[in-house]
Amino acid sequence: MTQAAPMLTQKIFGALTDGQLHSGEALAEATGVTRSAVWKAISQLRGMGLLIEAQTNRGYRLGASCEALNVSAIRGDLPKEISDLVQLEVVWEIGSTNARLLESQPPTPGEFAVLLAENQTGGRGRRGRRWQAALGGSLCLSIATNFEPLPHDLPALSLVVGTCVREALLSCGVRDISLKWPNDVVILSASAQLVKLGGILAELRAEAVGPALVVVGIGLNLRLGEDKKKLIADSGTLAGDLESLGLDAGKRNAVAAAIIGRVIAGLKRFAVEGFAPFIEDWRTADVLCDQPIRVLDGSSERQGIARGIDAQGALQLEHATGHRSSILAGEISVRT
Numbered sequence: 001m002t003q004a005a006p007m008l009t010q011k012i013f014g015a016l017t018d019g020q021l022h023s024g025e026a027l028a029e030a031t032g033v034t035r036s037a038v039w040k041a042i043s044q045l046r047g048m049g050l051l052i053e054a055q056t057n058r059g060y061r062l063g064a065s066c067e068a069l070n071v072s073a074i075r076g077d078l079p080k081e082i083s084d085l086v087q088l089e090v091v092w093e094i095g096s097t098n099a100r101l102l103e104s105q106p107p108t109p110g111e112f113a114v115l116l117a118e119n120q121t122g123g124r125g126r127r128g129r130r131w132q133a134a135l136g137g138s139l140c141l142s143i144a145t146n147f148e149p150l151p152h153d154l155p156a157l158s159l160v161v162g163t164c165v166r167e168a169l170l171s172c173g174v175r176d177i178s179l180k181w182p183n184d185v186v187i188l189s190a191s192a193q194l195v196k197l198g199g200i201l202a203e204l205r206a207e208a209v210g211p212a213l214v215v216v217g218i219g220l221n222l223r224l225g226e227d228k229k230k231l232i233a234d235s236g237t238l239a240g241d242l243e244s245l246g247l248d249a250g251k252r253n254a255v256a257a258a259i260i261g262r263v264i265a266g267l268k269r270f271a272v273e274g275f276a277p278f279i280e281d282w283r284t285a286d287v288l289c290d291q292p293i294r295v296l297d298g299s300s301e302r303q304g305i306a307r308g309i310d311a312q313g314a315l316q317l318e319h320a321t322g323h324r325s326s327i328l329a330g331e332i333s334v335r336t
């Protein structure tokens with residue numbers, strides 16, 4: 001099937017976000033295309049993860065309420081002292097918000113560039129993986145800052161962001177969520193499985209001299225349909241969504257503002273005080289603590305009991321001998 005032009009999918013997405021029923025004819029008239037082009041765009045939007053109901057002879061409607069991302073709405077929900085420091089942009093489609101900010105002119109030190117995308121065609125996850133998100137059912141955003149000087153606790157950056165994201169989500173009514181070292185937002189299911197709700201990808205562009213551009217990417221599953229969950233499961237990750245934990249997933253602008261506000265406040269504090277003020281919050285949220293784990297790093301595999309983190313954010317692995325080692329990188333799984 002030929003793909004509908006991005007502008008058309010964007011327009012139809014925008015029209016459907018009012019939550020009303022729209023006939024194919026009305027959508028065709030409003031967008032200046034044929035009904036068959038509308039039909040193609042609807043299939044494409046569904047393929048991107050948007051939940052659309054079709055009612056025979058009546059038209060299309062969103063399966064659940066969903067706001068389109070909007071700069072003024074997000075800015076309006078940010079505290080003024082944060083809003084004043086932020087350059088904010090929403091795009092319909094992009095390869096990766098992280099990649100775009102890493103290529104861009106760095107913000108002035110002390111200021112922040114924030115980019116949100118409705119759809120990423122090449123969303124990046126940790127360790128070279130692809131990040132899958134559902135159109136209208138997720139948040140994909142990146143925050144760039146220019147640290148001068150670089151905080152000495154820089155390796156703990158994504159842990160700091162994790163604690164801020166968690167705090168923001170709790171403030172939006174999410175019942176309980178945890179963090180999995182180093183940067184997954186998770187919940188431990190009733191069957192003791194770790195379900196991933198979001199992830200953080202911190203990337204750095206250091207110049208030979210001068211300040212370093214740091215980009216923090218945050219991907220959150222607000223509402224995932226079964227197709228997306230299956231697609232993510234096929235890549236080896238058990239995914240869930242924040243709506244099932246009490247989040248009003250339709251209110252995407254308020255959730256985005258809560259995340260951006262808390263993360264920027266956290267980054268400002270981190271730049272001055274380092275990781276120390278965030279350690280307790282991390283420990284409260286640490287889902288791995290005292291669990292038997294496996295650490296995979298390249299071809300090496302180690303096993304032991306997770307014993308929290310040290311002052312720099314390194315995971316503490318206790319071996320059968322009682323000896324502990326610090327883990328700085330790796331893929332962690334819980335041994336069952």
Ligand code: BTN
Pocket residue numbers: 095096097098099120122123124125126127129131139140141142183184198199200201216217218219220
């Ligand atoms: C992970 O693997 O858990 C990290 C996922 C990070 C995904 C986000 S979505 C917004 C930003 N842009 C990207 O390309 N990736 C991050």
